[in-house]
Amino acid sequence: MKAAPFDYIRAESEAHALEVLQQHGADAKLVAGGQSLVPMMAMRLARPSVLVDINRLTSLKGVENAADAIRMGACTRQRDVEHDQGLRSRLPLVAQALAWVGHIQTRNRGTVGGSLVHADPSAELPLAASVLAARLHLRSQNGVRVVDAAEFFQGPMFTATAETECLVAIDWPVWEGARTGSAFDETSIRHGDFAMASAACQLQLDEAGVCQRVALGFGGVDGTPMVFPELASQLVGHRITAQAAREIAHSASSRCEPGDDIHATASFRRHLATVLGERVLLKAADNARNASH
Amino acid sequence: MNDLNRLVNIRIAVNGREHQRAVEPRMTLVDFLRDELGLTGTHVGCEHGVCGACTVVFDGEPVRSCCMFAVQADGSSVTTVEGLAPERGKLSPLQDAFCEKHALQCGYCTPGMLVACQSLIDRVPHPTETQVREAISGNLCRCTGYKQIIDAVLYATSQDASHG
Numbered sequence: 001m002k003a004a005p006f007d008y009i010r011a012e013s014e015a016h017a018l019e020v021l022q023q024h025g026a027d028a029k030l031v032a033g034g035q036s037l038v039p040m041m042a043m044r045l046a047r048p049s050v051l052v053d054i055n056r057l058t059s060l061k062g063v064e065n066a067a068d069a070i071r072m073g074a075c076t077r078q079r080d081v082e083h084d085q086g087l088r089s090r091l092p093l094v095a096q097a098l099a100w101v102g103h104i105q106t107r108n109r110g111t112v113g114g115s116l117v118h119a120d121p122s123a124e125l126p127l128a129a130s131v132l133a134a135r136l137h138l139r140s141q142n143g144v145r146v147v148d149a150a151e152f153f154q155g156p157m158f159t160a161t162a163e164t165e166c167l168v169a170i171d172w173p174v175w176e177g178a179r180t181g182s183a184f185d186e187t188s189i190r191h192g193d194f195a196m197a198s199a200a201c202q203l204q205l206d207e208a209g210v211c212q213r214v215a216l217g218f219g220g221v222d223g224t225p226m227v228f229p230e231l232a233s234q235l236v237g238h239r240i241t242a243q244a245a246r247e248i249a250h251s252a253s254s255r256c257e258p259g260d261d262i263h264a265t266a267s268f269r270r271h272l273a274t275v276l277g278e279r280v281l282l283k284a285a286d287n288a289r290n291a292s293h
Numbered sequence: 294m295n296d297l298n299r300l301v302n303i304r305i306a307v308n309g310r311e312h313q314r315a316v317e318p319r320m321t322l323v324d325f326l327r328d329e330l331g332l333t334g335t336h337v338g339c340e341h342g343v344c345g346a347c348t349v350v351f352d353g354e355p356v357r358s359c360c361m362f363a364v365q366a367d368g369s370s371v372t373t374v375e376g377l378a379p380e381r382g383k384l385s386p387l388q389d390a391f392c393e394k395h396a397l398q399c400g401y402c403t404p405g406m407l408v409a410c411q412s413l414i415d416r417v418p419h420p421t422e423t424q425v426r427e428a429i430s431g432n433l434c435r436c437t438g439y440k441q442i443i444d445a446v447l448y449a450t451s452q453d454a455s456h457g
Contacts, residue, residue: 001340005297008318039341103431108354
């Protein structure tokens with residue numbers, strides 16, 4: 001349970017970190033909060049020979065409000081985001097998701113970008129990023145490219161990030177307009193454990209309570225977070241009734257291929273996704289109706 | 294070529310005292326505290342961020358000291374369970390309350406529990422039961438039971454303890 005030997009390089013700047021990545025390729029690994037990577041190194045599931053520490057790069061930290069999106073530096077601590085008041089009003093789904101991420105001790109170190117690039121299929125932030133169609137900024141020595149969440153998550157612990165790239169920022173689209181609501185829910189053995197299944201939803205209603213826009217996703221029930229834009233769009237133009245929510249959640253979960261393991265069977269995970277999917281649709285609709293603006 | 298055996302000089306203030314050492318980069322902060330500084334109050338449980346036994350206060354916030362390397366803590370300040378008591382031979386009010394309410398049995402999780410709870414009390418002097426539960430949600434106890442631990446924190450932060 002001790003990490004294999006490695007050489008440690010504290011990045012002085014983004015350019016320095018990228019230079020080291022370019023030089024060492026797959027032998028090098030970036031460490032941010034280390035809440036996933038350090039345990040993986042302890043178990044020797046990860047064995048980088050060069051560890052590039054980007055924790056002190058202030059250029060990778062902070063939350064910026066733009067008109068239609070919130071930009072987060074990849075190395076922003078989860079705890080700082082959780083406490084950001086602006087986020088609760090403009091990006092409630094992320095605030096709701098963070099309440100399920102690990103514990104106080106891990107959120108104090110863990111970063112937003114770290115959770116995204118780790119890409120655990122049952123993790124909360126990748127699900128929120130998928131549902132909100134976040135845009136991820138990947139920087140290498142060749143410049144920056146922007147990848148949509150839908151293309152970013154490619155498999156369990158596997159993303160579009162190249163060996164020479166560093167996730168530097170995340171743009172979270174903000175849904176403008178009144179009566180927008182969101183909800184996040186999950187089932188795990190104990191709070192803070194990995195989810196057996198999770199669901200997230202954001203939707204927008206008109207004055208009459210008719211759905212105008214909706215996004216729904218599941219975590220923990222496939223190799224990546226799953227979103228269902230076409231299915232969910234069937235709710236547009238309708239009221240979010242319990243029956244409609246259940247039908248959509250059921251159709252969505254039947255499109256997932258969960259794994260079987262010691263914690264839950266595949267069919268139980270699929271069942272959980274249906275139940276959680278219905279709940280988040282109804283809860284998000286409630287929140288949209290109660291939204292003050 | 295990488296030099297995997299390279300030692301790195303670090304300076305860390307632990308419980309108010311500066312320490313300087315040359316360490317292997319792969320040494321975790323908890324191993325540094327225990328093996329280099331002899332501060333064995335901080336316990337090593339799972340070594341992969343699950344049990345919370347190794348919780349220390351790092352630059353003002355509770356973190357798991359098994360989930361970071363000592364080199365990363367260079368220039369930082371750390372408070373361990375040894376730093377909670379006001380002086381040698383005395384206990385802090387929270388530690389007293391742990392004794393009073395029988396909040397420890399085998400004692401393995403106790404350092405992590407104490408540090409996590411003290412961090413809470415430092416932020417919220419009179420926490421609710423829900424806040425206490427949340428504060429220790431990342432700390433596993435396998436024998437005492439959480440009830441007495443929660444009772445102890447509530448007792449330490451209530452009027453009863455200060456008059457007792």
